[in-house]
Structure formats: C-alpha cells, structure tokens
Amino acid sequence: MSALARLRPTLISPTYTRLWFGQAVSSVGDAVFSTTLVLWVATVLAEGRSWGPQAVSGVVLATSAAVMFVGPLAGVFVDRWDKRATMLGTEVLRGVLVAVLTAVSFVPTEDLPAGVWLALIYATVLALNAASQFFTPARFAVIADLVTDEADRARAAGLAQATGQTAWIIGPPLAAPLLFTVGLQWALLFNALSYLVSYFAIRGADLTPAASAAAAKQRAQAAERRGLFQDFTAGLRFFARNRFLVALLLLTVIGQLGTGALSTLNVFFATRNLHASAELYGYLGMAMGIGGIAGALAAGRVVQWIGARRTTWIGLMASGVLLVLYSRQTAFPGAVALLFVFIVPITMLNTAMAPLLLAATPQEFRGRVVAVFYPVTRLAAMLTAVLSGWLVGSGLRGFSGSLAGLRFGPIDTVFAVAGLLVVLAGVYARLALPAPAPAPKPAADTAEPAEPTLEGRP
Known part of the structure; x- marks a missing residue:
C-alpha cells in the first residue's frame, strides 16, 4: 500500500x-x-x-x-x-x-x-x-x-x-x-x-x-x-419482550445521570467548588467537546479490539469512577483535565451501543425501536437535569457533611452519587448484555417476529 x-x-x-x-x-x-x-x-x-x-x-x-x-x-x-x-x-x-x-x-x-x-x-x-x-x-x-x-x-x-x-x-x-x-x-x-x-x-x-x-x-x-395502531403496538411489544433492548435502554438512561447532572450544575460547580470566575466556565464546555470528539473517533478502534459489549460496560465503570473523582476537585486546571478524560469513555460507550442496538433489532423494526429508544433517553436526560437542579436548589440546599475526612456539599454530593450509580450500571451491563444471536427472519404470515434468543457473555 x-x-x-x-x-x-x-x-x-x-x-x-x-x-x-x-x-x-x-x-x-x-x-x-x-x-x-x-x-x-x-x-x-x-x-x-x-x-x-x-x-x-x-x-x-x-x-x-x-x-x-x-x-x-x-x-x-x-x-x-x-x-x-x-x-x-x-x-x-x-x-x-x-x-x-x-x-x-x-x-x-x-x-x-x-x-x-x-x-x-x-x-x-x-x-x-x-x-x-x-x-x-x-x-x-x-x-x-x-x-x-x-x-x-x-x-x-x-x-x-x-x-x-x-x-x-x-x-x-x-x-x-x-x-x-x-x-x-x-x-x-x-x-x-x-x-x-x-x-x-x-x-x-x-x-x-x-x-x-x-x-x-x-x-x-x-x-x-395492518393498521397503524397494530404496527405501533407490535413495535412496543417487540421492544418490551426483548431483554437485551430493555437492558440497553436501562443502561443508557442510567448513563444520563452523569451528563444530565453536569449540564445543569457544572456552572455552579465551577464557581462554588472550583472557585473559578464565570468567564472560565466555557473552558469546561470546551474540554467536554474535545473529549467527545476524541472518544467518538477512538470508539471504532476500541470496539474492534475488545467488542461493543465490553466497551459498553467498561466505559460505564470508567466514566462513573471519573465522575466521582471530578466531584472531589477544588482546582480549576485539574477539573478541566479530568472532565476531558471523563467524557472520552462516555462518548465511546454511547458509540458502542449503536452496533448493539442494530444487532438486536430486525430490519423491519429498526424505525420503531429507534423511535422508542431515543425519546426515552431524551426524556431521561431532561428529568435528570430537572432533578439535579431541584436537589441542589431545594432538597439538599445547605447540606454539608463529611466522610473519612472528606467534606461534602450539595453539588459534589449529587455528582458523586450519580457517579456511583453509573459504576453500578457498569456492573449490571457486565451481567445483562450477553451477545445476541442473529435476529430471526419474521414469518411472512405474522405481524410479530419471534423474540431473539440470547447466548454467550461479553
């Protein structure tokens, strides 16, 4: 060559x-x-x-x-x-x-x-x-x-x-x-x-x-x-009966905890916990943008090396740990660097989910599966953002505590708890994402295909 x-x-x-x-x-x-x-x-x-x-x-x-x-x-x-x-x-x-x-x-x-x-x-x-x-x-x-x-x-x-x-x-x-x-x-x-x-x-x-x-x-x-309603309900039934797709959706929803909390609270974290001026907040967004590009471009190679399932559960664990570490930052430069590193596995696992979603979905159901998957994850991101704002503004307002010599306030507590939940999601993904068998071809005379079988482990 x-x-x-x-x-x-x-x-x-x-x-x-x-x-x-x-x-x-x-x-x-x-x-x-x-x-x-x-x-x-x-x-x-x-x-x-x-x-x-x-x-x-x-x-x-x-x-x-x-x-x-x-x-x-x-x-x-x-x-x-x-x-x-x-x-x-x-x-x-x-x-x-x-x-x-x-x-x-x-x-x-x-x-x-x-x-x-x-x-x-x-x-x-x-x-x-x-x-x-x-x-x-x-x-x-x-x-x-x-x-x-x-x-x-x-x-x-x-x-x-x-x-x-x-x-x-x-x-x-x-x-x-x-x-x-x-x-x-x-x-x-x-x-x-x-x-x-x-x-x-x-x-x-x-x-x-x-x-x-x-x-x-x-x-x-x-x-x-068939009628429109029959096709719609057939798509919902297919999704609900497919354990692999349900697990993948649940993992994606949990993964929104970290990014949803950051989207709402990161500006306050920068000014209160990192003691930085509001003018510097844009650098945190820039770090996330650059980290997202790096993770997305590297995802194909990583999936080729270790497979989409391993990329997903390892990415969840790594990003959860990194979010907990980010919550403990008090200096702006270190936080920028850690946020860049955090977003790389987040983007990689989001990228790895695409081939998993495709592998588990027959051709004739792809439109309906995507039309369920992405609105639900979008709703999860919105609810997470709203919940994070409510917790810091009302539920945990004035909260202060310590554990093993570490001080906790409302914002870093939300970040740390979200990170721990993402780590647990990684453990769940390790157990709940077996390799799907090739999707069966639907019978010509039925409106619903048989549920794909699941075999193997990542």
Missing part, C-alpha cells in the same frame, strides 16, 4: 461518505440556527423583558415536545416507507420551513407583536424537530444496511458523534457574528442552504440496490394490510 493510500482518510465507503458529508453540513447549519434563535430572542425580541428566560426556554420545550410526541409514532411510518424517499422528503420539508421563516424575518421586528414572533419560532422549531423524528430513524436504518461489520458500525456511530460535537464547536461561534453583523435573515438562510446540501448528498448516494428495494416493497405491502 502506498504512503498516500495510508494517509488518505477512509469513511467506510463512498456511499457512507456522501451521507456523512451531507449530515455534517446540515449539523453545522442546525447549530447555527439554534444558537441564532436563542440569541435573537434573548437579545432582540425579549431585551429588557422579565419574560426573556421563559421565552428562550420555549425553544427547548418545542424541541422536546417533537421528540416526545412525534418520535414514537414516526418510527411506524419509517418502517413502512422507503428510507431514501423519507430522508429526501424531510430535507425538502425542513429546508422549506426555514426558508419561510427566513422570508418572514425580513419584516421589521417592531411591526409584529412579540407573541406572533414567538409563535412563529416555536411552530417552526416544533415542525423542524418533528421532521427530524422521521429523518433520524430512516438514516439509522440506511446506515445499518450499508454498514454490517460491528467495528465499522461503531466507527460510523463514532463519526456521527464526532461530527455532531464538532458542529456544536463550529456553529455557535459562527452564529453570533452572522446575527449581529449581517442580520437574522442570513443566519437563517445558512441553515436552509445546509438542508439543500444534505438533499443533494442523499440523492447522489446509491441507496436502492435491487434486493433491498424488493424487500422494502414486500414489507410495505405487508404493512398496508
């Missing part, structure tokens, strides 16, 4: 590379769009208003509402529909939605009441994220068909996570100059154009081999003979 070939980056396959490029551009556009809306609402629309924080939180609530209420049903349609057509259709829809909001944004802000502006923004964000609930499981199913090797699937998941992390490092710094230099309209237009790039990337990818097209047609014909 020539030196040039060794140096040339490989993104699994040419078709996957096209999909990755389109999604990378779209992810940067989404980061710019989300940051722009928050900045515009906070600094322009609600400037000096007491309801400013509530107005900004409405953007987050609109996003979460789409995930919670649209996501589970979207999976039923994704399993019925052609995946390529679904992806193309959602990119067109999202591009049109952002283009319409861009056109409206040329109207002077003072010409419309604040309530009308907020209603337009919330409706657009809700519709965009509702469309994403169709795009994400469709893309998941397409990648599953394109990438069949476990290590390659982990590598694909790692690239997706690294791309998402990078987008949120690049996007927000771009958003502020675009908004305050050229205006809201051009920042929104940037996102609309990113969907156009994604559309042409998907359209140019070869996603419809004859065999896959024939299989999709047969599944669609079978699905048409």
Whole structure:
C-alpha cells in the first residue's frame, strides 16, 4: 500500500461518505440556527423583558415536545416507507420551513407583536424537530444496511458523534457574528442552504440496490394490510419482550445521570467548588467537546479490539469512577483535565451501543425501536437535569457533611452519587448484555417476529 493510500482518510465507503458529508453540513447549519434563535430572542425580541428566560426556554420545550410526541409514532411510518424517499422528503420539508421563516424575518421586528414572533419560532422549531423524528430513524436504518461489520458500525456511530460535537464547536461561534453583523435573515438562510446540501448528498448516494428495494416493497405491502395502531403496538411489544433492548435502554438512561447532572450544575460547580470566575466556565464546555470528539473517533478502534459489549460496560465503570473523582476537585486546571478524560469513555460507550442496538433489532423494526429508544433517553436526560437542579436548589440546599475526612456539599454530593450509580450500571451491563444471536427472519404470515434468543457473555 502506498504512503498516500495510508494517509488518505477512509469513511467506510463512498456511499457512507456522501451521507456523512451531507449530515455534517446540515449539523453545522442546525447549530447555527439554534444558537441564532436563542440569541435573537434573548437579545432582540425579549431585551429588557422579565419574560426573556421563559421565552428562550420555549425553544427547548418545542424541541422536546417533537421528540416526545412525534418520535414514537414516526418510527411506524419509517418502517413502512422507503428510507431514501423519507430522508429526501424531510430535507425538502425542513429546508422549506426555514426558508419561510427566513422570508418572514425580513419584516421589521417592531411591526409584529412579540407573541406572533414567538409563535412563529416555536411552530417552526416544533415542525423542524418533528421532521427530524422521521429523518433520524430512516438514516439509522440506511446506515445499518450499508454498514454490517460491528467495528465499522461503531466507527460510523463514532463519526456521527464526532461530527455532531464538532458542529456544536463550529456553529455557535459562527452564529453570533452572522446575527449581529449581517442580520437574522442570513443566519437563517445558512441553515436552509445546509438542508439543500444534505438533499443533494442523499440523492447522489446509491441507496436502492435491487434486493433491498424488493424487500422494502414486500414489507410495505405487508404493512398496508395492518393498521397503524397494530404496527405501533407490535413495535412496543417487540421492544418490551426483548431483554437485551430493555437492558440497553436501562443502561443508557442510567448513563444520563452523569451528563444530565453536569449540564445543569457544572456552572455552579465551577464557581462554588472550583472557585473559578464565570468567564472560565466555557473552558469546561470546551474540554467536554474535545473529549467527545476524541472518544467518538477512538470508539471504532476500541470496539474492534475488545467488542461493543465490553466497551459498553467498561466505559460505564470508567466514566462513573471519573465522575466521582471530578466531584472531589477544588482546582480549576485539574477539573478541566479530568472532565476531558471523563467524557472520552462516555462518548465511546454511547458509540458502542449503536452496533448493539442494530444487532438486536430486525430490519423491519429498526424505525420503531429507534423511535422508542431515543425519546426515552431524551426524556431521561431532561428529568435528570430537572432533578439535579431541584436537589441542589431545594432538597439538599445547605447540606454539608463529611466522610473519612472528606467534606461534602450539595453539588459534589449529587455528582458523586450519580457517579456511583453509573459504576453500578457498569456492573449490571457486565451481567445483562450477553451477545445476541442473529435476529430471526419474521414469518411472512405474522405481524410479530419471534423474540431473539440470547447466548454467550461479553
């Protein structure tokens, strides 16, 4: 092999590379769009208003509402529909939605009441994220068909996570100059154009081999003979009866304890426990972003070495221990370094779960499984963030204690307990994630496949 070939980056396959490029551009556009809306609402629309924080939180609530209420049903349609057509259709829809909001944004802000502006923004964000609930499981199913090797699937998941992390490092710094230099309209237009790039990337990818097209047609014909509610409940029953998927979901929910607590409390931990100025808080986020990229890029190699199951339970144990150590930090530089190390195994285990999820899910159920898995984990992250804030603000307010000569306050106690629970989740994962046998093919005359058997141990 020539030196040039060794140096040339490989993104699994040419078709996957096209999909990755389109999604990378779209992810940067989404980061710019989300940051722009928050900045515009906070600094322009609600400037000096007491309801400013509530107005900004409405953007987050609109996003979460789409995930919670649209996501589970979207999976039923994704399993019925052609995946390529679904992806193309959602990119067109999202591009049109952002283009319409861009056109409206040329109207002077003072010409419309604040309530009308907020209603337009919330409706657009809700519709965009509702469309994403169709795009994400469709893309998941397409990648599953394109990438069949476990290590390659982990590598694909790692690239997706690294791309998402990078987008949120690049996007927000771009958003502020675009908004305050050229205006809201051009920042929104940037996102609309990113969907156009994604559309042409998907359209140019070869996603419809004859065999896959024939299989999709047969599944669609079978699905048409059943009702929507029957398909939805069949997906829920399949998930609930599959011990492997239930265990994987439970582990992911527990894993949200650490990141959920950090997202809410880390700024207070920096100023109170680390005695750092609020201006330095951004460096903690930067450490997490860089650590996330490093973990995502290394995950494929690690899964290739030790397997996805071992990566999952070892990652849980390691990240739990590191979170406990982080809770004991009192100096800012050490905390930054430890936070970087903490996020690496977190990202690696999240990446390793993708091939496990794929291996345990038959092709005809992938859309519905993803549409259950990700909304539940999103809800867990939200509840963890809310619970952490309540504990420190009310339940543990004023708490102070000591153990073995170590002093504990409310924030570091929440972090330490969350870390210990994540360690216990790692122990559970070691016992509860046996290697799944290949998913059986469903019988042609039944709506529900047999439950996959479980055999072996990691």
